[in-house]
Amino acid sequence: MASEAVVLCLSGHDPTGGAGVQADIETVAALGAHAATVITAHTVQDTRDVRRVVVADAGLLKEQLDVLLADVHVGAVKVGLLAGDSQPAFIADVVRRTGAPLVLDPVLRAGGGADLASTGLMDAMRKALFPLTEVLTPNAAEARRLASAEDLDDCGAALLEAGCRHVLITGGDEPGDAVVNRLYAKDRPVRRQAWPRLSGGFHGAGCTLAAAIAAGLATGLSAIDAIDDAQAFAHRALAAGVALGRGRAIPGRTR
Numbered sequence: 001m002a003s004e005a006v007v008l009c010l011s012g013h014d015p016t017g018g019a020g021v022q023a024d025i026e027t028v029a030a031l032g033a034h035a036a037t038v039i040t041a042h043t044v045q046d047t048r049d050v051r052r053v054v055v056a057d058a059g060l061l062k063e064q065l066d067v068l069l070a071d072v073h074v075g076a077v078k079v080g081l082l083a084g085d086s087q088p089a090f091i092a093d094v095v096r097r098t099g100a101p102l103v104l105d106p107v108l109r110a111g112g113g114a115d116l117a118s119t120g121l122m123d124a125m126r127k128a129l130f131p132l133t134e135v136l137t138p139n140a141a142e143a144r145r146l147a148s149a150e151d152l153d154d155c156g157a158a159l160l161e162a163g164c165r166h167v168l169i170t171g172g173d174e175p176g177d178a179v180v181n182r183l184y185a186k187d188r189p190v191r192r193q194a195w196p197r198l199s200g201g202f203h204g205a206g207c208t209l210a211a212a213i214a215a216g217l218a219t220g221l222s223a224i225d226a227i228d229d230a231q232a233f234a235h236r237a238l239a240a241g242v243a244l245g246r247g248r249a250i251p252g253r254t255r
């Protein structure tokens with residue numbers, strides 16, 4: 001029987017299917033791996049903004065993960081939306097148990113503007129998860145908030161210092177004709193990659209990119225190759241985006 005690389009996705013559920021766990025499942029499947037999924041939070045949202053986040057029951061999360069990890073070998077872990085200050089420490093323990101590389105997408109604010117992370121959650125993320133993170137994927141605003149710095153190179157350096165092994169700061173939320181993504185890694189010069197800016201906003205772009213990196217790691221790519229391939233995948237998915245509702249387009253990950 002053939003076996004398949006598994007990405008454990010710990011993400012929120014978005015009823016539009018644009019972001020969160022559905023973004024993970026579609027992306028990971030499109031890249032030839034399998035998504036095993038545990039829901040960290042439910043959300044009330046449309047394609048414009050998030051209205052409410054409801055944290056998943058901690059006992060249920062523990063039970064789901066205990067049973068899953070006793071059975072399934074995990075090749076990479078992807079963490080998205082977290083809710084509640086105690087989730088980072090719990091998830092850090094899960095990551096350690098898998099021994100698999102962690103891709104952490106620090107979801108602090110929805111594209112529509114809703115705030116999705118308290119100071120306590122950010123502190124817990126920094127303390128418990130950054131030291132275990134193989135690839136951190138903040139957008140520019142998230143990097144500035146997490147690093148308490150303005151200049152993106154300073155943010156990259158601070159996030160490496162906090163324990164992340166690679167930091168990909170995406171530039172979709174910065175002004176300019178091109179989207180410039182910056183990759184920071186220890187003892188390497190910063191690498192800037194520019195992508196043509198696609199018109200209109202997108203809902204679920206960050207989830208798609210982070211899940212694609214995790215799929216690359218699970219299928220045996222190096223972090224740098226996984227990051228390169230994932231950016232190309234995310235760009236293609238955005239170019240194939242569809243307008244689902246009255247807000248931002250969602251990526252076309254399966255087309």
Ligand code: PLP
Pocket residue numbers: 011012013014019020021043045050080081105107109110111112202203204205206207
């Ligand atoms: N909802 C969930 C469950 C998410 O994971 C995210 C982002 O990661 C969002 C909403 C916000 O997505 P966006 O900022 O692309 O609209």
